[in-house]
Amino acid sequence: MLKPEIKNRLIEIVGTENFLNSKEDRITYSYDGTPIISNLPEAVIKPKTVQELSSIMKIANQEKIAIVPRGSGTGLSGGSVPIENSIVITLNHWNKIIEIDKENLTILVEPGVITGQIHSEVEKLGLFYPPDPGSAAICTIGGNVAENAGGIRGLKYGVTKDYVMGLEVVTPEGNILKTGGKVVKDVAGYNLKDLFIGSEGTLGIITKILLKLIPYPEVTKTILVYFSKLEEAAKTVSDIIAAKILPSALEFLDKTTIKCVEDFAHLGLDTNIDALLLIEVDGYKDIAEKEAEKVLDICKKNNCSYIELAKDSNHANKLRAARKVAFSALARIKPTTILEDATVPRSEIAKMIVGINNIASKYNLTFGIFGHAGDGNLHPTCLTDERNLEEIKRAESAFEEIFELAISLGGTITGEHGVGLSKKKFLNKVVGKDGLEIMMKIKEALDPNVIMNPGKVFSISSKSEKLRGDKERFKRFILEEWI
Amino acid sequence: MTNINFTGIDIPSEEFLIKCMHCGLCLPTCPTYQLTGLERNSPRGRIRLIKSVLKGKLEISKTFYDEMYFCLDCQACETACPAGVKYGNLVELARVQIDKTKYNRGISKIIKKFIFENIFISKKRVKLLARLLKFYQKSGLQYFVRKTKVLKLFSNKLYKIEGLAPRISDKFTDKSYPKILYPEGEIKYKVGFFYGCFMNVMFSDINSDTIDVLLKNGCQVIIPSEQECCGSMHAHNGDLKTARKLAKINIDAFLKYDLDFIIVNSAGCSAFMKEYAHILIKDDYHNYAQTFTSKVSDILEFLNNIEMKKPQKEILKRITYHDACHHVHTQKIYNEPRQIISKIQGLDFIEMKDSTQCCGSAGIYNIINYDDSMKILDLKLKNIANTKAEIVLVSNPGCLAQIRYGLEKDNINIQAIHPVTLLKESYKE
Numbered sequence: 001m002l003k004p005e006i007k008n009r010l011i012e013i014v015g016t017e018n019f020l021n022s023k024e025d026r027i028t029y030s031y032d033g034t035p036i037i038s039n040l041p042e043a044v045i046k047p048k049t050v051q052e053l054s055s056i057m058k059i060a061n062q063e064k065i066a067i068v069p070r071g072s073g074t075g076l077s078g079g080s081v082p083i084e085n086s087i088v089i090t091l092n093h094w095n096k097i098i099e100i101d102k103e104n105l106t107i108l109v110e111p112g113v114i115t116g117q118i119h120s121e122v123e124k125l126g127l128f129y130p131p132d133p134g135s136a137a138i139c140t141i142g143g144n145v146a147e148n149a150g151g152i153r154g155l156k157y158g159v160t161k162d163y164v165m166g167l168e169v170v171t172p173e174g175n176i177l178k179t180g181g182k183v184v185k186d187v188a189g190y191n192l193k194d195l196f197i198g199s200e201g202t203l204g205i206i207t208k209i210l211l212k213l214i215p216y217p218e219v220t221k222t223i224l225v226y227f228s229k230l231e232e233a234a235k236t237v238s239d240i241i242a243a244k245i246l247p248s249a250l251e252f253l254d255k256t257t258i259k260c261v262e263d264f265a266h267l268g269l270d271t272n273i274d275a276l277l278l279i280e281v282d283g284y285k286d287i288a289e290k291e292a293e294k295v296l297d298i299c300k301k302n303n304c305s306y307i308e309l310a311k312d313s314n315h316a317n318k319l320r321a322a323r324k325v326a327f328s329a330l331a332r333i334k335p336t337t338i339l340e341d342a343t344v345p346r347s348e349i350a351k352m353i354v355g356i357n358n359i360a361s362k363y364n365l366t367f368g369i370f371g372h373a374g375d376g377n378l379h380p381t382c383l384t385d386e387r388n389l390e391e392i393k394r395a396e397s398a399f400e401e402i403f404e405l406a407i408s409l410g411g412t413i414t415g416e417h418g419v420g421l422s423k424k425k426f427l428n429k430v431v432g433k434d435g436l437e438i439m440m441k442i443k444e445a446l447d448p449n450v451i452m453n454p455g456k457v458f459s460i461s462s463k464s465e466k467l468r469g470d471k472e473r474f475k476r477f478i479l480e481e482w483i
Numbered sequence: 484m485t486n487i488n489f490t491g492i493d494i495p496s497e498e499f500l501i502k503c504m505h506c507g508l509c510l511p512t513c514p515t516y517q518l519t520g521l522e523r524n525s526p527r528g529r530i531r532l533i534k535s536v537l538k539g540k541l542e543i544s545k546t547f548y549d550e551m552y553f554c555l556d557c558q559a560c561e562t563a564c565p566a567g568v569k570y571g572n573l574v575e576l577a578r579v580q581i582d583k584t585k586y587n588r589g590i591s592k593i594i595k596k597f598i599f600e601n602i603f604i605s606k607k608r609v610k611l612l613a614r615l616l617k618f619y620q621k622s623g624l625q626y627f628v629r630k631t632k633v634l635k636l637f638s639n640k641l642y643k644i645e646g647l648a649p650r651i652s653d654k655f656t657d658k659s660y661p662k663i664l665y666p667e668g669e670i671k672y673k674v675g676f677f678y679g680c681f682m683n684v685m686f687s688d689i690n691s692d693t694i695d696v697l698l699k700n701g702c703q704v705i706i707p708s709e710q711e712c713c714g715s716m717h718a719h720n721g722d723l724k725t726a727r728k729l730a731k732i733n734i735d736a737f738l739k740y741d742l743d744f745i746i747v748n749s750a751g752c753s754a755f756m757k758e759y760a761h762i763l764i765k766d767d768y769h770n771y772a773q774t775f776t777s778k779v780s781d782i783l784e785f786l787n788n789i790e791m792k793k794p795q796k797e798i799l800k801r802i803t804y805h806d807a808c809h810h811v812h813t814q815k816i817y818n819e820p821r822q823i824i825s826k827i828q829g830l831d832f833i834e835m836k837d838s839t840q841c842c843g844s845a846g847i848y849n850i851i852n853y854d855d856s857m858k859i860l861d862l863k864l865k866n867i868a869n870t871k872a873e874i875v876l877v878s879n880p881g882c883l884a885q886i887r888y889g890l891e892k893d894n895i896n897i898q899a900i901h902p903v904t905l906l907k908e909s910y911k912e
Contacts, residue, residue, distance in 0.1 A: 023544070024544065024546045027540070028522040028527075029522055032507075072507055116511075260565075263567075264565045326565075328504060328564070328566050332565075335498075337504055386501075387501070
């Protein structure tokens with residue numbers, strides 16, 4: 001419970017209308033896009049300015065109140081799910097595009113701007129912001145930076161971090177830090193902005209973002225290729241990259257996923273086939289066309305069943321959009337969809353797909369597999385029902401094996417969703433003891449009172465006030481539990 | 484899940500509720516979430532609230548009540564939902580539940596009670612009200628009321644909503660036609676025509692145009708005189724009991740004849756008449772309702788499915804189309820009107836931005852939540868005006884009244900008409 005005196009001080013800063021603590025509001029900010037986990041916050045605060053946010057942080061730091069930042073709440077690792085005794089700070093109403101600089105090719109935005117809106121605004125000017133997460137129609141850019149979101153263009157264009165040039169961050173102590181800027185080259189001191197990208201809200205709250213833009217490709221060719229054997233689709237993926245072609249999208253869908261997507265989007269996809277690749281090549285017309293030809297040749301060599309070209313840009317958009325909702329469409333089969341994003345080097349994609357299928361049958365579970373095959377980032381999705389506790393347990397064991405498999409193939413437990421709450425117990429397996437220790441030292445240095453999204457990425461006792469000034473205990477708490 | 488808060492047979496289904504995996508893809512399509520950015524004003528948030536009440540984690544509260552009625556029930560979220568959650572059904576059943584509580588009170592309750600229990604229970608009552616309104620509009624009383632702003636003395640709300648009532652038609656459909664009408668040539672289809680309650684008195688010209696177009700397309704048109712209001716407004720506002728009663732009257736009225744189709748020209752009515760089998764699922768009437776439902780066809784759907792008579796006259800106008808929620812979201816009717824429009828020569832058709840977004844009319848939403856409704860209407864008007872069209876086509880009486888009100892209010896020189904009116908014009912030689 002929030003002490004009345006603290007509550008009053010917070011209301012004094014933001015005004016009653018921006019301090020929400022009705023049961024109804026607490027319930028509707030108790031979750032994000034992550035299945036199963038949820039928790040009521042004590043209150044939800046909508047600061048109006050950076051100064052207000054800074055004042056809130058100062059109080060939280062002084063009183064050791066946990067702060068959970070939130071954009072649209074579409075995350076898939078529990079990054080914005082409140083923990084006990086926490087306050088949610090929501091920033092989705094900070095949604096202004098401050099400046100598009102056509103000479104330096106940058107865009108300066110507030111963290112609540114919807115990613116899809118950045119796309120449409122810059123595309124009007126012939127510019128391109130490539131990162132394109134599945135939830136681009138609603139996720140906020142602040143959340144994208146905090147989670148270092150990826151999306152379908154990762155292989156050719158990289159992920160969010162490759163486009164962040166500068167940040168403004170309110171630190172847990174309430175300082176307003178500015179880092180990075182419009183210069184392409186900048187080696188003045190440590191690269192602080194990269195510390196905050198992908199920090200999952202555990203180091204501070206991002207309040208302004210400067211992004212890099214690039215020219216919009218002249219043409220995009222969208223191709224659908226069907227395969228009757230999974231392995232042949234996987235082989236095609238590695239062959240395309242081995243032929244030195246970098247498609248802007250190289251997406252894989254298995255039979256279960258194709259069925260669900262077709263059921264929702266009615267695109268006329270063939271639902272009797274084992275695997276589908278959605279391939280896009282883009283760039284200058286001549287080059288894109290040549291690359292498309294080469295891609296088609298490789299598909300044919302790998303015994304693809306047949307090939308379908310997008311009729312026009314409208315059709316291509318629909319195909320891309322349909323792929324982007326694959327995760328949610330899988331809920332048509334069973335109500336709870338546990339989606340992970342274990343990622344492997346792209347050469348290991350075939351082994352990974354076979355491995356996931358074996359694990360699924362070992363634990364007698366239904367899985368849909370789809371994902372960004374081109375960059376090795378798969379989304380094995382377990383189709384289950386949260387009311388069936390026994391099956392949920394089996395699913396947990398299956399995912400543990402999937403993560404181990406990914407790591408053994410030289411991959412990682414999460415490619416783009418973040419560690420959050422749902423994968424923290426696996427973190428040490430991929431970053432190791434030393435890696436984890438350095439991360440904790442950083443956390444301790446920047447957030448000594450452990451107020452920023454505590455318990456995310458790695459575990460920290462919810463009674464964090466006990467840790468104050470007790471560095472040894474701080475370490476022990478985290479290390480004992482998870483190493 | 485143990486349910487302690489909901490009672491009776493009309494309870495939001497747990498199976499539907501649990502299907503929501505809270506991914507958030509519904510948020511950008513929700514008009515109320517767009518207005519406030521608050522999670523509880525979103526479909527995902529409302530589903531969570533209903534689930535919490537069902538599970539006994541939240542009691543029905545004033546906030547819960549207001550939230551369920553802040554929703555327009557436009558069902559844009561259903562179109563956006565990849566998981567296929569039946570949101571409309573959930574919110575409508577939640578309304579049945581909350582209407583039984585103490586929170587159902589005040590002027591909204593009086594308006595609702597008046598509209599649903601005293602007016603829209605029979606054609607006669609609707610016509611009586613229409614005649615009174617007509618007297619009000621024609622006698623100079625309306626002019627006096629508007630000029631003097633006298634309604635402000637009684638209630639600010641009443642003052643604001645006074646202008647929403649559309650002009651009453653000179654002749655009502657139910658008394659203008661014989662029971663059976665024959666086409667000029669061969670009879671290709673035997674159809675029943677549903678003239679509606681609202682349409683009957685306020686848009687009887689559109690009903691006439693519809694009948695004309697049906698006759699031109701080889702339909703024998705039967706107009707059963709026993710038909711009543713479809714009951715959609717009752718069902719959407721928590722009164723399923725009356726809705727079921729009206730459904731049965733209509734089933735009896737139409738199944739008396741051996742019809743190929745039951746033609747409806749209002750999106751809200753056609754959507755709901757297709758639901759009759761569902762709302763009567765536990766009733767003796769279920770089988771009849773199924774037969775009835777299988778014959779219901781929206782006029783646009785019907786014209787697009789048959790080999791429609793080719794329009795002859797060229798119409799040189801720039802036009803745009805507003806998709807009624809009960810077409811595009813409830814019945815997934817989107818391509819049909821565009822196909823039909825494309826057959827008319829000379830038209831310069833331009834899509835407006837967000838054509839599938841609600842206009843804020845939403846049944847009686849504009850009466851109960853006038854201010855919010857106007858904010859949503861303003862977005863729609865902006866998108867209509869930006870097309871620089873001369874005509875906006877609208878296929879639902881609620882939307883027509885709302886959009887015409889908005890166009891007049893803002894002095895926008897664009898005509899709002901039903902597509903059949905345009906089609907009838909194009910059939911002229």
